[in-house]
Amino acid sequence: MNGFLAILQRDLRLALRQGADSVMVVAFFIVTTTLFPFGVGPEANILARIASGVIWVSALLAAMLSLERVFQTDYEDGTLELLTLSPVSLELLVLGKVLAHWLTTGLPLIIAAPLMAVMLNMDQDGFITLITAMLLGTPALSLIGAIGAALILGARRGGVLVSLLVLPLYIPVLIFGAGAVEAALLGISATAQLQIMAAILLLALTATPFATAHAVRQAME
Amino acid sequence: MADFSGSDLTCLRGERLVFGGLSFTAKSGDAVMLRGRNGAGKSSLLRLMAGLLSPRSGNLCWNGENIADDRNAHQTRTQYLGHQDAIKPVLSVRDNLRLWGQLRGVRDLDAAIDHALDALDIHHLSRVNGRYLSSGQKRRTALARVLIGPSDLWLLDEPTVGLDRESCAELTQLIAAFRARGGIVIYSTHTDLDIESPSILDLDEFAIPMIEWLAEHSELEDEQADTQASLTSKEAAQ
Numbered sequence: 001m002n003g004f005l006a007i008l009q010r011d012l013r014l015a016l017r018q019g020a021d022s023v024m025v026v027a028f029f030i031v032t033t034t035l036f037p038f039g040v041g042p043e044a045n046i047l048a049r050i051a052s053g054v055i056w057v058s059a060l061l062a063a064m065l066s067l068e069r070v071f072q073t074d075y076e077d078g079t080l081e082l083l084t085l086s087p088v089s090l091e092l093l094v095l096g097k098v099l100a101h102w103l104t105t106g107l108p109l110i111i112a113a114p115l116m117a118v119m120l121n122m123d124q125d126g127f128i129t130l131i132t133a134m135l136l137g138t139p140a141l142s143l144i145g146a147i148g149a150a151l152i153l154g155a156r157r158g159g160v161l162v163s164l165l166v167l168p169l170y171i172p173v174l175i176f177g178a179g180a181v182e183a184a185l186l187g188i189s190a191t192a193q194l195q196i197m198a199a200i201l202l203l204a205l206t207a208t209p210f211a212t213a214h215a216v217r218q219a220m221e
Numbered sequence: 222m223a224d225f226s227g228s229d230l231t232c233l234r235g236e237r238l239v240f241g242g243l244s245f246t247a248k249s250g251d252a253v254m255l256r257g258r259n260g261a262g263k264s265s266l267l268r269l270m271a272g273l274l275s276p277r278s279g280n281l282c283w284n285g286e287n288i289a290d291d292r293n294a295h296q297t298r299t300q301y302l303g304h305q306d307a308i309k310p311v312l313s314v315r316d317n318l319r320l321w322g323q324l325r326g327v328r329d330l331d332a333a334i335d336h337a338l339d340a341l342d343i344h345h346l347s348r349v350n351g352r353y354l355s356s357g358q359k360r361r362t363a364l365a366r367v368l369i370g371p372s373d374l375w376l377l378d379e380p381t382v383g384l385d386r387e388s389c390a391e392l393t394q395l396i397a398a399f400r401a402r403g404g405i406v407i408y409s410t411h412t413d414l415d416i417e418s419p420s421i422l423d424l425d426e427f428a429i430p431m432i433e434w435l436a437e438h439s440e441l442e443d444e445q446a447d448t449q450a451s452l453t454s455k456e457a458a459q
Contacts, residue, residue: 006319006320007324010316077305077307077308078304081273081303083324085271085301086325087325088324220273221274
């Protein structure tokens with residue numbers, strides 16, 4: 001457990017010192033969301049109708065943007081090699097890195113999302129559900145994305161590759177995340193969608209660290 | 222008394238056979254120097270020993286037990302220094318080292334870090350960020366990492382790269398002290414490091430052409446097939 005906290009602490013400290021990554025992700029999220037009113041037109045009803053989908057798709061893309069760097073810098077400077085060799089299990093270290101990634105990218109997105117919802121004229125009824133769904137969905141995005149981030153180690157133009165690998169796997173989160181908000185807006189209970197999202201998160205939490213750790217070991221060969 | 226040995230190791234990287242049929246033994250207090258031209262497989266062998274790579278054939282054993290059977294124990298006893306220094310530019314030397322101590326569960330970590338920094342004469346740099354270090358200072362920081370926490374086996378891949386003469390002398394002393402405590406050091410270097418009576422492992426001797434290796438192994442497989450065939454025929458006869 002100490003190893004988990006140690007890597008979490010170090011990654012958070014790195015993110016704090018380098019800063020740019022988190023800010024970039026949130027800025028990208030805001031800019032992408034803002035593009036929609038320009039493209040679709042300022043019709044308030046239409047924007048309210050598409051708000052949940054737009055927010056989720058932008059969040060997905062923003063989360064994707066930062067994935068490439070989860071393992072890349074550690075891989076390049078030899079840190080990852082030493083992490084693989086440390087007495088702490090690599091699965092636990094991977095989990096620590098993913099949690100750090102979520103805290104520095106997923107959490108800021110959740111804070112920015114209600115603001116974007118206001119901008120897109122989304123009804124207030126959906127806000128709580130939107131935040132709940134994102135709290136369940138974004139950690140799953142980080143967990144699933146980490147597999148892709150580990151698989152592209154050593155590949156050229158990894159950023160593009162990681163999108164191709166990971167975006168299809170994000171579809172369930174997108175469907176149920178947007179669906180939950182839709183349901184709340186229609187006044188129906190969103191419990192079913194949220195429960196499925198919780199299930200996705202639990203599945204990702206238990207399965208992905210093993211896949212990611214395996215991919216990292218593969219990259220060391 | 223610890224004993225680290227490898228038998229009949231073969232290393233295959235991609236399509237290339239790096240070395241084959243390599244065996245070695247090292248006991249507590251031994252130093253093994255790896256020698257060989259570029260590409261002879263010195264780094265590959267050290268990575269095999271560390272457990273980053275798996276041998277294509279052959280075994281690595283610690284006190285007679287295969288290291289692949291208990292990876293955790295092997296990783297606890299081993300300190301590996303690769304080509305890269307693994308130093309984060311935005312963290313201070315102390316913070317860089319702290320992570321590795323924490324991962325090894327070192328008690329009284331600050332004292333251990335102080336000790337390592339003193340041993341490599343970089344205590345004055347402890348608060349300096351990684352980005353302001355010279356390449357020699359980075360290498361010394363990486364060497365300081367090796368000193369943190371108890372270990373029985375040092376695998377040093379070109380430890381002298383970037384080091385000046387004084388640091389090389391310090392490194393020699395550190396290695397001597399580690400051997401006196403019963404540690405095993407296996408290292409590769411191109412510069413002369415003044416280590417007392419190292420055993421030398423020349424990797425050029427184990428370079429075998431791919432075709433030869435394949436032929437040897439297909440023969441082995443043929444033999445196995447033959448023995449199996451004869452066994453089945455015997456069974457059939459019975």
